[in-house]
Amino acid sequence: MSIIQEFKEFAMRGNVLDLAIAVIMGAAFGPVVTTLVDGIIMPPIGYILAGIDFSQLALTLPTPTGDGVEIKYGMFLNAVISFVITAFAIFLLVKAVNRFRRPAPAAPKVEPPAEVYLREIRDALVKRQV
Numbered sequence: 001m002s003i004i005q006e007f008k009e010f011a012m013r014g015n016v017l018d019l020a021i022a023v024i025m026g027a028a029f030g031p032v033v034t035t036l037v038d039g040i041i042m043p044p045i046g047y048i049l050a051g052i053d054f055s056q057l058a059l060t061l062p063t064p065t066g067d068g069v070e071i072k073y074g075m076f077l078n079a080v081i082s083f084v085i086t087a088f089a090i091f092l093l094v095k096a097v098n099r100f101r102r103p104a105p106a107a108p109k110v111e112p113p114a115e116v117y118l119r120e121i122r123d124a125l126v127k128r129q130v
Contacts, residue, residue: 035084054078
């Protein structure tokens with residue numbers, strides 16, 4: 001089998017296509033969550049905490065040249081909150097999908113012929129004793 005044929009088989013598998021769709025959907029979902037966190041969730045939290053704007057929180061470290069180096073931990077807090085919201089949304093999505101999945105029908109139990117014969121012999125012996 002040539003490399004092109006192998007690649008075509010690999011790329012056309014359901015798992016690879018599902019993964020590609022998931023990556024694209026995740027990339028599209030990112031800006032929605034960022035906007036939700038930055039524009040809707042963080043402003044009320046900042047208001048409750050005396051008007052703090054988390055995106056502006058930073059720690060300035062002095063340098064010998066006089067310029068300060070900023071560690072923007074507020075942006076990190078926004079990113080953590082975005083991650084938690086994204087993870088929770090994905091959890092809810094997976095939970096909903098799993099609820100709609102139907103369990104695979106159970107295969108009928110097929111007994112080995114030896115067990116069937118032994119059961120018949122046992123039943124015949126029980127009938128002779130009675």
